[in-house]
Amino acid sequence: QAVINIDDPYGRRLADEHPDSWTVSFCRPARIRASEIDIRADGLNFLLDIDGRKQRLSAPLCGEHNLYNLLFALGGIACLDLDPFDFLEGVPHLTLPEGRWMVIGNSPTVVVDFAHSPDSFEQVLKLASRVAKGKIITVFGCTGNRDRKKRPIMGEIVSRYSQFTVLTTDSPGGEDPELITAETLPGIHIPYLVEHDREKAIAAAIEMAEVDDLVLILGRGHEAIFDYGAYTIPLYDPEVARRCWEKRHRNLI
Incomplete structure (x- = not known):
């Protein structure tokens, strides 16, 4: 059968x-x-x-x-x-694998996802556009030491489905984060903010979102180590996002 x-x-x-x-x-x-x-x-x-x-x-x-x-x-x-x-x-x-469409909180909805390629960006952003009640605010950066030609493509895909994006770093390895961003920007044709500190980028996106908006944090998902090439630091997007979301809600009380 x-x-x-x-x-x-x-x-x-x-x-x-x-x-x-x-x-x-x-x-x-x-x-x-x-x-x-x-x-x-x-x-x-x-x-x-x-x-x-x-x-x-x-x-x-x-x-x-x-x-x-x-x-x-x-x-x-x-x-x-x-x-x-x-x-x-x-x-x-039922549960999804760690790092796949992790809903951190609502009002605004905050989602962390491992999507890190043009195809996976397309799929996740299509889903976001279907379920979002308000604007989509996407936090992302392109990983260092990868195919540089894909960087503006990633920016274009984000621009197609989002209303605002926060460009940040995503394990740049030995590359200059500012160079990675500069190579991503030609694909961006929506309002954006550049914040290379990833924790601050996530915080900024959650802070600016209205209650019906969807904040989508892409690229790392379940990964807990951030690679700067010469050194690494612990950084877990779901934990950062949850802390920022809780801080926003405490401030509203």
Whole structure:
């Protein structure tokens, strides 16, 4: 048996060739289907239908890709001749890998993500644009000793989805952070702030955000060591972001 996504044209061809497969879809008749999907920054709600049996579920996951992954997992369970409904009580307790779409707080929403390439920037920023109620403020920097041609591309992608960006450093290694920023700036065509101290950059973004805004801190995710080339320092974006978010809320009391 197989689990096949029939929202994909090639998947539909495969399903035609394997009529006993467990088909998955959001919008087509399928054996495993999610509908009435509501995606928020801190999770999603949907109606699950497996061979006509239905249950409404909430999951602390974000994005359609994670919902597809969940449906595929349920299909895998079904392929083992087990009842997927016996496993649904665990769905509200699912967690993403550390550093992937980590929601630090709300009002404003603050999210830390490991995205550090043009493709991953595109995917995460697309998701942010879908769930953000207000502006998107993106904190990012390009890593040192990597492909320099990608730097303005990263800036352009950020500019396409964000309304403001704070340019900062991201483990520059032996490179000059100011040079890295200078090579990133040609891609930026939205209002921006340059702050090479990453902790101050995160603090500035959270401080300037309005309650409905989404602050997206990209590039490091779960990484806890910041590399300056000649030396390293401990720096963990989720901890910095949580401290800045809590400080902002204390100041509002």
